[in-house]
Amino acid sequence: xxxxxxxxxxxxxxxxxxxxxxxxxxxxxxxxxxxxxxxxxxxxxxxxxxxxxxxxxxxxxxxxxxxxxxxxxxxxxxxxxxxxxxxxxxxxxxxxxxxxxxxxxxxxxxxxxxxxxxxxxxxxxxxxxxxxxxxxxxxxxxxxxxxx
Numbered sequence: 001x002x003x004x005x006x007x008x009x010x011x012x013x014x015x016x017x018x019x020x021x022x023x024x025x026x027x028x029x030x031x032x033x034x035x036x037x038x039x040x041x042x043x044x045x046x047x048x049x050x051x052x053x054x055x056x057x058x059x060x061x062x063x064x065x066x067x068x069x070x071x072x073x074x075x076x077x078x079x080x081x082x083x084x085x086x087x088x089x090x091x092x093x094x095x096x097x098x099x100x101x102x103x104x105x106x107x108x109x110x111x112x113x114x115x116x117x118x119x120x121x122x123x124x125x126x127x128x129x130x131x132x133x134x135x136x137x138x139x140x141x142x143x144x145x146x147x148x
Contacts, residue, residue, distance in 0.1 A: 009136045015143055027052045043125040050104045054097045114140040
């Protein structure tokens with residue numbers, strides 16, 4: 001019996017740096033999008049990932065509105081990051097999901113980042129991607145050289 005693909009692992013790297021761009025996370029894939037035997041296009045995949053991140057951003061922003069009691073480990077993590085945040089932030093940033101998707105797709109077309117699916121670079125937004133239950137998507141952000 002074939003395993004059902006329900007989510008993929010997403011990771012981000014910056015060319016020339018060992019530290020990841022962000023912590024790895026998973027994105028749920030809607031069952032209706034996978035009607036072609038676990039295949040979808042890179043354009044749709046990027047759109048799904050951006051949409052999931054916009055939702056996560058809004059949730060984090062909502063959580064920051066409340067003042068929190070910090071544990072010693074929370075404070076130590078804040079010190080390591082260079083910022084201790086107790087919350088209580090009433091500033092709200094609005095993010096339009098369609099604008100964010102459009103920006104991500106344009107950045108891909110402009111070559112600001114590469115996308116690898118299961119370690120294979122994908123270069124066409126409308127190419128179908130063969131995905132497996134253990135599939136991994138890597139975003140590799142490129143860094144412009146100074147003075148180039």
